[in-house]
Amino acid sequence: MKSNVVLMTILTCYFVVLGTVYTVWNLIDHGNVEWAGSTAIILSGGLTGFIAYYLAKTRKAQGGELIEDRLDSDIDDGDPELGEFSPWSWWPIVLAGAASLVVLGLALGFNFWISFLSIPLLIVAVVGWTYEYYRGYFAR
Template sequence: MKANVVLFWILGVFFAIVAVTYIVWSLAYYDGHLEWAGATALILSTALSLFLAFYLGKVHKSQGGELPEDRIDANIDDGDPELGHFSPWSWWPVTLAASASLIMLGLAIGFWLSVIGVAITVVALVGWVYEDYRGNFAR
């Protein structure tokens, strides 16, 4: 993460230099009128890079030092935390995505299709929540 912090600081300084250069060049080229689209985009890119660098720097300090992915001598297992339980061979996320797309399609075509999508969404959510309590993978 330390490498990311340094890269975002460098990127923020680069965007600041490019923004100042662009503004000066724009004022000289357009006879004192500023070209707002490019200037705004470069200033906001500078702000975003600096905000990310600051935030990642604070997170890195609060984690108490080097992470396993920052060390050269680290193994893959050093940075392998438990991410949670994921059901194998689950079709409920696909059903939920299809029902969400049906809702959006219903907003574009006709509201009656969204009502069907909401009904399928409820069934998909209940099925996904309770899939570990029935069938082959019950606990």
């Protein structure tokens, strides 16, 4: 994570210097500021600055050096438990299809009937995925 903080800090400095040079160059060459480019470059510096600050604060809150930063660590040292997943479950596919139909109905403008008819399917998919361990073969 230290390398990410250093990289984002370097990018912040680069974008701020580049934005300043770009703005001054436009003032000298054209006599006015080209607002789209100057704003985009300077705000890119602000964005990378926010990311660098967040990563630095997160690194400090986690105690400094992470497992990924140590040279003597193994791959298994940083292998956390990710959770329990159901490889047999069809509910995520049903949920993705229902959500895409809702968004499709909204995106097509006046075809709200697609969204209207697919909202019940969306609700059934969310409830089915939530309660899949409470019924059937894998009930607890």
